[in-house]
Amino acid sequence: MSVTSRYRTAWEGFWRExxxxxxxxxxxxxxxxxxxxxxxxxxxxxxxxxxxxxxxGCGNGTQSRFLAGRFPRVLGVDIAEAALAHAxxxxxxxxxxxxxxxxxxxxxxxxxxxxLGDANVYMRGVLHQAEPDDRQPLVDGIATLVGAxxxxxxxxxxxxxxxxLRSLAQGPAGPPAKIVPIFRHGxxxxxxxxxAVPAYLRSAGLRVLASGExxxxxxxxxxxxxxxxxxxxxxxAGAAV
Numbered sequence: 001m002s003v004t005s006r007y008r009t010a011w012e013g014f015w016r017e018x019x020x021x022x023x024x025x026x027x028x029x030x031x032x033x034x035x036x037x038x039x040x041x042x043x044x045x046x047x048x049x050x051x052x053x054x055x056x057g058c059g060n061g062t063q064s065r066f067l068a069g070r071f072p073r074v075l076g077v078d079i080a081e082a083a084l085a086h087a088x089x090x091x092x093x094x095x096x097x098x099x100x101x102x103x104x105x106x107x108x109x110x111x112x113x114x115x116l117g118d119a120n121v122y123m124r125g126v127l128h129q130a131e132p133d134d135r136q137p138l139v140d141g142i143a144t145l146v147g148a149x150x151x152x153x154x155x156x157x158x159x160x161x162x163x164x165l166r167s168l169a170q171g172p173a174g175p176p177a178k179i180v181p182i183f184r185h186g187x188x189x190x191x192x193x194x195x196a197v198p199a200y201l202r203s204a205g206l207r208v209l210a211s212g213e214x215x216x217x218x219x220x221x222x223x224x225x226x227x228x229x230x231x232x233x234x235x236x237a238g239a240a241v
């Protein structure tokens with residue numbers, strides 16, 4: 001079975017079992033705490049806010065629907081059709097549109113760019129889920145979608161997040177309930193070195209325009225009752241000139 005087939009099988013299984021209720025999935029945080037915060041960092045670097053926006057790895061579309069109120073056209077893409085079924089179910093008015101995409105596949109990224117033209121890209125917590133050998137092709141796919149005029153906003157758990165997740169998984173009470181399905185379906189997060197993401201961007205022909213640190217907000221609570229937040233790094237990138 002190819003890596004892409006494993007991804008698709010794992011994510012299809014995860015999303016088929018996932019409840020429809022908002023916040024039932026570990027990372028399905030309120031956009032006021034996620035995309036809205038990210039957009040404040042992203043917007044000053046957009047060369048053309050009228051370009052389509054691609055929410056890459058959109059899952060059930062929570063962030064896509066929020067972003068659809070801020071951009072003229074938002075397309076949520078995901079490798080799993082089961083995720084897109086959740087997204088469409090939660091968006092009966094069709095504020096965003098949704099389609100399956102394997103962004104690691106160069107031809108699929110090129111086909112979508114051919115349809116949309118240059119686009120802005122939003123990607124939250126996807127790169128660390130990819131196999132190491134697929135991370136550069138994934139960022140290459142982002143560069144294809146961005147083209148000459150688009151911008152990309154990426155936010156990923158930092159190296160320090162690994163310790164937080166291990167501590168939660170190995171605690172006396174076992175992993176929190178919303179983390180259990182992630183591991184059960186074989187999509188446990190992998191570590192991405194903090195300096196690797198800028199390197200992937202440079203190799204893809206993109207230039208880092210801004211970067212910083214933020215907590216990556218989740219919907220799960222720690223044993224002390226506080227919300228679990230993972231240390232993360234964010235970057236804005238565009239075509240190198």
